[in-house]
Amino acid sequence: MSWELVAGLETHIELSTKTKIFCNCTTEFGGDPNTHCCPVCIGLPGTLPKLNENVVNYAVKAGLATNCKIRKISKMDRKNYVYPDLPKAYQISQFDKPLCEGGYITLDSGKRINITRIHIEEDAGKLMHERGDTYIDYNRGGVPLIEIVSEPDIRSIDEAIEYIEKLRLIMKYIGVSDVKMQEGSLRCDVNISIRKDGEEKLGTRAEIKNMNSLAFIAKAMDYEINRQIEILENDGEIVQETRRYNSNLNITESMRGKEDADDYRYFREPDLVTISITDEQIDKFKNELPELPDAKLQRFISQYGLPYDDAVLLIKYKKISEYYEEACKNVENCKMVSNFILGQIFRRLSTEIDKEECCITISPKYLNELVMLTEKKKLALNLARNTLEQMLDTGKSVYDLISESDMEGIDDNELRNLCEKAVQENEKAVDEYLKGKEKAIGSIIGYIMKQTKGKADAALATEIVKEIIKALR
Amino acid sequence: MEKYLGKIKHINDLLQSKQISCTELTNKYLDSIETVNSKLNAYVTVTDNIALETAKKVDEKIARGEKLMPLEGIPMTLKDNISTTDVETTCCSKILKGYMPVYDATVWKILKKQNAVLLGKTNMDEFAMGSSCETSYFGGSLNPHNHGYVAGGSSGGVASAVGSNLAVYGLGSDTGGSVRQPASFCGLVGLKPTYGSVSRFGLIAYASSFDQIGPITTSVEDSAIIYDAISSYDPKDATSLGNKGIVSENKLTTSIKGMKIGIAKEYFDGIRDDVRESIEKSIEVYEALGAEIVYFNLPQIKYAVPVYYILACAEASSNLGRYDGIRYGYKTPKYNDLNEMICKTRSEGFGKEVQRRIMLGTYVLSSGYYDAYYKKAQKLRGSIVKAFKEAFDICDIILTPTVPTTAFELNFTSKDPIETYLTDICTVPVNIAGLPAVSVPCGFDSKGLPIGMQLIGNRFEDAKLLNFAYQYEKQTKKSTYKEVEIGVRL
8 A cells, every 4th residue: 555645844943143032142052051141031030021123034034035925913922831941931932923924945846845834932941961960051042943834745755855955045045044953953843644645634643843953854754654654554543642753763752642732821922012014124125135045056057057966066055156156257167167166175175064164275266267277278177176286275376386387288289299209108008008908098198297297188188199099000 | 297298309308408317317217117017017128238338328429419319318118029139039929938139120220220228128919919918928018007907919018118107118019909009008109100111120020911010109299209210111121111201390280170080980889988988079179179070981890800810810820930949939848850849849839829820820821711711801901991092082080999998907808819809890900901090098987097099090191190199189188198106207
């Protein structure tokens, strides 16, 4: 029997405003426990929240970038539950009037994953368990979050991952979050149910809470899908419940059933006033939105003549894509720029953070100079490659490293003469080549490069040498 | 007394003219507190060091010949739910015993800047939930006029202290009448300003959309001076709007001739006869001053008490969730796990009345009951707001009794909570609508217990309201205000 997955995601993203949502404490990640706190964010008696306007602005931008409608009048609500990481015993969130509603993300297949709503709320602190004791760090308490709730439109693990990656990239592009999953600034709850292929009715769902790695999300979904299939195929029943992913055992396990579900007793937060957003503000934010990743991808393909795979890799990192465009100024062969970046340069950016931060030791102008010289045949490609390595090592420009004379390249006649000389002086290699050992030609080219101190165009030299040997036969 | 209706200007003159030093004055108050507080139970914390340090600063200023600010050097008190740095602030609850705030409430910050002399923190019903001060963990405060009666509540300690001359004035908080009712019981002036005119930052919340800080004084003039000092926009309180112009300097002189006083008969249902007669006499005083009386109906008033108790308890159930024994205050000594620790801490730390209101509030917000109670009460709140708005289209001020009776006998309230809730009928509508109101003494019953009249103003017309009250006070002070022979008498 064939089963279909039905999944919806709740994605929590920490906003990168300088200060917390209801006080002036820093939102910076880390810090000694309870050093990024004040009476307001640890909920001391008598304190009152004051809504950070930037949080609203960031959330509106996030909504606009995901095709949402913005609610012009909204409010904050209290979500009441007791847990030590929540010092007021309620989270200030939005219940029935979220800031943004009815958006979508388009997957590469063209399929839309609809977004039900985006609302703003405060993050909780963190419990730390050490030597049998539990400690509380409230540094994260009051850091602003947006919660993006999708419709149950997701039908595969791949779609889920692509959806999250797209969301992540959009948030990065519009600058509302640094979306560092390892620091927990993007966390997902996944709602999963399955049904027989062709069935209309939705199955009973389980919710897997609070995952902060794409790999875990994929594994947890995979486990959960199989668990549900096994139950249904054995005529069992799925229990509506909240589960957690245990990464050590690679399983999902039950946290609490529906009957233990909290009654959050939502009501309007009386300490805060109505949030109103004008059409002018919405228009302003709309105009301020930068080019979004999907649009940039299409443009890179059409404007620079890049293959899809190159373009995808370049736009994946906003700063890299900007570097690329700088390096492409006045260049004819933009694929060459892409080759340099995705090849030699990426090899040196070993971590995701290096790529995110675009930790390239030379300026895009230097790369541009190198490509321009190569393009105009002043530098042979192999010399350009070697030079790039030196540039990356030293941070120097091509003009610092290569003399004017070296950049002149080699006249075609001169190269032909050199090639003839090389064939004569490398009899052994010629013999081997003639016996069918293609690689033997390498030592002949090596000889030419040595003679020209690398100035020769290796591809052209190979062609000429082959021609000469052919004539010899 | 002839020259001064209030005490603040009088003391300011005494200090400025060096007839008494601030230190002498402060010591007089501290000595009186030491002598009589054990009986009255008005103060729960006495801050003699802070008081004397401030007094010294004021004396130095006087010695330098500098002019004093209006509230500078005036000995006063704060209700124990107003946060004061390094001074225990308990809301008179076991659950906050030992809690030392690390910051000052905005009102205290303002008064501190004026060198107000803080004598101590005063008693209250636990978390301001009560009408007699008797739900206090420290026991109730006594009525200055008769020690067999309560001072009222929840700001009973402030009223007991001010009425017994143990402070010149005090700041209380008024959620459903907690400033006006004890003022009425103790023969004092109690002002609840417009919601939003005085910052709530640092006031430990009972019901956030109702709470408002206000003064209890021996005169309208003093209330006006304090109102001017404490009503201002506070960026730390999102619901704060500040005042619409100051009151005391020039606005207390306006004639009320031709102004309209609204009387709604619903406010007089179930009022004790002697209270009613006293109020009727007050109306005559106003008529003599040239005010016109207009009658109108306010049928929505009958919903006010249930609406208030549903909404205030709902907010309280959320506001009081933070007292769990983890970070500050009382923590149960014995427990096996987190859940048990929180349950036992709250069961042992909160008194009966607070537990009753938390449960009531939790119930009305829980799914399945939300629509029937909370949502319905919110709708009714809207209709009460609207009714008042319409009333102020036809009148300038609404005049009512403050409480249907005079002060309760000691231990009266513990017998029937619902009966006690119903005595809030005249005061809660004002909090529901966020209006300013003041209770002014207007007579005494046969036992010599004070009767209070309530004047209600339109939103942000606190100045007009205080002027109305002041015109009455000017006419009647001699017969309506009686200073008890205890404490500091100037």
